[in-house]
Amino acid sequence: MEERFSRQLILPQVGEEGQRRLNRARVLVLGCGALGSHTAASLLRAGVRRLILVDRDVVELSNLQRVAVYTTADLGRPKAEALGQALKRIDPEAEVEARTAHFGSREAEELVPRVDLVVDGLDNMESRYLVNDACVKHHVPWIYTAVLATYGMTMPILPDKGPCLRCLFPQPPPPGSLPTCATAGILGPVPQALAALQATAAIQILLGSPDLHPGELLHLDLWTRRLERLAVERAADCPTCGRGEFEFLGRSSRTATLCGDAVHVLPRDKTDLDLTVLAERLSQLGEVRLHKGVLLANIEGVSFTVFPDGRAIVKGVRDPDRAQALYDQYIAR
Ligand SMILES: [Zn+2]
Incomplete structure (x- = not known):
């Protein structure tokens, strides 16, 4: 086994077999802002070398306040491409597929069945409902993670084993009704902290760890230093994981x-x-x-x-x- 992973190999939770599992896994990273890029970098450093990156936007000056992998030289470059290159510098053996595209139904149907896990770096709820539909439909685990201001929350979603996003929030909020990072702001270390929680859950899912509980929602406020844990139950009448209706996947909004x-x-x-x-x-x-x-x-x-x-x-x-x-x-x- 490679020296690169030596500090992780001696962890009883990982070991050689665990490391091989991580090396074989393929993960889809949706969104390459602070949350997505820090999660991707952590996973790559842990040995998850097969990554698909999707982002539709370019690097802007306001991103540099919180995204460690981007520098002034990346301004104006598509984020997926900039992140892909940064990851290659971390580990030249990384197999990165970078896509500058909108993540719509077509991309969801194509990409989700190809991966072992989907991680969340998205900036809007509409896309998360689409991801939830695709992951439940194709039985692929995903991790819901969102950040705002000084706090964030994350919940692993293991289809067939625990609740899905719609068990937690049955209906998406009307567009524009929620505060966003652009209107409420975001403290730089917050996405890093949530990315650390998300990357840990990702490693646990890929290793099949019994220490990860489906439906465990973590809410962390860095400013007040408060961490709350909430057990989310599966909703019997959930349209997605209960009735198998994938309405967001069929929608083709422009x-x-x-x-x-x-x-x-x-x-x-x-x-x-x-x-x-x-x-x-x-x-x-x-x-x-x-x-x-x-x-x-x-x-x-x-x-x-x-x-x-x-x-x-x-x-x-x-x-x-x-x-x-x-x-x-x-x-x-
Ligand atoms: Zn559900």
Whole structure:
């Protein structure tokens, strides 16, 4: 066994057989912000070398307050790509598949059955309901983890063995109704602490440890230094894990509300945008620039980040319908 893992191999909870299990496992990391990237880095360092990374956004200056793997040189780069490269520097044997894409039903159906576990670095509840549907449907464990302000919570979801996300929260909150990191802020060490809890639960799931309890919800507030534990029960009438209805997986919305005043919009059809042509067209309407393969435009107080595959993040708008209308008006018809 490699010296790289020597300090972990001597742990009775891991051992050589455990280490082999970690080395064989494949994990899907959804979202490459602070939570996702710290979880991914911890798992890779533990020997989970097969990682699929999905994120639709680029590294912004405001991310550097809390994401250890990103530096000023990464600004403007797609997060999945930047994280993939950082992980390769940690362990050149890492097999990383980095995808700059929206995680929708198609991606969920394709990627979830390919992995042993899904970890949460998402920034919105809509996507989590989709993940929950896909994981329960394909019997793949996942870990729900969310952070805000000075606190966060996490719960391992083991389909068939314990409650799912909808047993805990039966209905998703209306878009824009919850505070987000952009509106309520986030203390830098909070995602790191929750990522540590999430990575530990991930290792326990991959090792089949009896010390991990399905449905154990942990709530940690770093500022008040309070850790609470709550036992979540499986709901008999849960539409997802009880009745096997996967309504979020079937939904094909073109928009998703993101952290703060931002909406992610998908093109009407699969498309390849010529960003140079688009930049020329939009330059008559506002401030436009091309940066690292992404188009950034500011038109009448609304900012657009447009990707070559036609996806766009519309900032300065809360209403998904209005964001979609603006997209159709300026980006692609
Ligand atoms: Zn359920």
